[in-house]
Amino acid sequence: MPAAVVQSGTYTVELDTGWDVGSFRLDDTLKGVLDNTTYLLGPTTQYADITEYVTAVQYKRGRQKPDDQFGAGTLTFVMRDETGILGPYDSSSPYYDPNSNQPGLAPMRRVRFSRGNEYLFIGTVIAYDYNFELAGPNIVTVNCADDFYKLAQAYLDEWNVTVETTSQRVASLLALPEVDYTGSTSIEASSVALGHDSAYTVQDGTNALQYLGQIQEAEQGRIFMSRDGVLTFQKRIGTTLSNPVITFDDNGNTPYDGLTVEFDADNVVNRAQVIDLTGATATANDLASQAKYFIQTKSIQGSLLDSSEIQALADYLIVAEPEPRFTAVQTRFAMLSSLERDAVATIDIGDTIAVQKVIPGLNTSQAEELSIEGIEANIDFQSGHRVTLYTSPTTIVYQLILDDPTYGVLDALNVLG
Numbered sequence: 001m002p003a004a005v006v007q008s009g010t011y012t013v014e015l016d017t018g019w020d021v022g023s024f025r026l027d028d029t030l031k032g033v034l035d036n037t038t039y040l041l042g043p044t045t046q047y048a049d050i051t052e053y054v055t056a057v058q059y060k061r062g063r064q065k066p067d068d069q070f071g072a073g074t075l076t077f078v079m080r081d082e083t084g085i086l087g088p089y090d091s092s093s094p095y096y097d098p099n100s101n102q103p104g105l106a107p108m109r110r111v112r113f114s115r116g117n118e119y120l121f122i123g124t125v126i127a128y129d130y131n132f133e134l135a136g137p138n139i140v141t142v143n144c145a146d147d148f149y150k151l152a153q154a155y156l157d158e159w160n161v162t163v164e165t166t167s168q169r170v171a172s173l174l175a176l177p178e179v180d181y182t183g184s185t186s187i188e189a190s191s192v193a194l195g196h197d198s199a200y201t202v203q204d205g206t207n208a209l210q211y212l213g214q215i216q217e218a219e220q221g222r223i224f225m226s227r228d229g230v231l232t233f234q235k236r237i238g239t240t241l242s243n244p245v246i247t248f249d250d251n252g253n254t255p256y257d258g259l260t261v262e263f264d265a266d267n268v269v270n271r272a273q274v275i276d277l278t279g280a281t282a283t284a285n286d287l288a289s290q291a292k293y294f295i296q297t298k299s300i301q302g303s304l305l306d307s308s309e310i311q312a313l314a315d316y317l318i319v320a321e322p323e324p325r326f327t328a329v330q331t332r333f334a335m336l337s338s339l340e341r342d343a344v345a346t347i348d349i350g351d352t353i354a355v356q357k358v359i360p361g362l363n364t365s366q367a368e369e370l371s372i373e374g375i376e377a378n379i380d381f382q383s384g385h386r387v388t389l390y391t392s393p394t395t396i397v398y399q400l401i402l403d404d405p406t407y408g409v410l411d412a413l414n415v416l417g
Helices: 148-152 165-173 206-218 285-291 308-316 339-345
Strands: 003-005 009-016 047-049 054-060 075-079 112-117 116-129 138-145 184-187 220-226 232-233 240-241 245-250 260-261 271-276 279-286 295-301 325-332 352-359 365-380 383-393 395-397
Touching: 003 365, 009 285, 009 339, 054 116, 054 220, 075 112, 116 148, 116 339, 148 206, 165 184, 165 206, 165 232, 206 220, 206 240, 206 295, 271 308, 271 395, 279 308, 295 308, 325 365, 339 383
Parallel strands: 184 232, 240 395, 245 352, 271 295
Antiparallel strands: 003 009, 009 047, 009 112, 054 075, 054 365, 075 138, 112 116, 116 138, 220 232, 260 325, 271 279, 325 383, 352 365, 365 383
């Protein structure tokens, strides 16, 4: 049953046992009792609630920096097994599948982790490590990954691609018979065009997840698995309508206990080069930045972009000046109100948050609105939930409000919502 974690909320870990665990079963002394109200005619869910055994959960999704590629999100949880019921050898375990003579708690089973009614992670068990202890309960560590793991196991046949945008190419990739992705998707329409002649033919044996990463590199958006298991494509990151889902500060709003500030010359890109698969090259330079910080180049070779798109990407990659910014914010649920815990728990990649920091010794504060790039959480069932949000800068615009002295002015920062 769901477990109440100290000063954090109620959490549930569910594992697909591989068979129908909740239905009426003939000749079973428990599930075969006529007129019982618990085990009804199935089929019912294949998920078993195993929260009672869990002592800790850790999950990571997304990326730490905007230049990083998105990989598979991971979930690890630890269980205490007092009786051996979770082991792979106990055929009397309620999680054992007598039909196939297989343990229910095994690799490649589906897993769900939720807080209240909100999923925080959905994926697949990759490794199930059972450690027999000479004294005390046995310890079970379960390592899981989201559905990017499935794409990482898929390899493409030779594919003669057609004229498509990046969002259309993502949909085409997922529909290929050798990929056959059947999960939920949320694909934002993009206008960025990909090349399509013989130079762009996808070679036999290309990894599906790596090719998805090439599409993301061409788009410069986000491709990730959401917290509720939806494969999500977001177009090229640009302006963001000011609408933070939560505001962190040290003076009355949602509190935090860790804030990382980055002010790094390595973030400067004053020369950008993009080379497509035909060999066409586009270059962008910021000469003033080069004179100030010496030449710092970002190069993308073998881009999937159509030749007409590569100059726009080179221009987009230029970052002429280093600027200090908040790169990560941490908070403990024990510090938060109930409503704040609900809001922080459901933050997802691509959301906008606001962070305000009072500068010690100065009569001022620094306020920034930031996009979420990655999420890392640790939940100890005895001490609570802690989360780190990795962020990126974003250009904020505001919804136009008629007759407002600030937001009613027609300019680049006030837009139709």
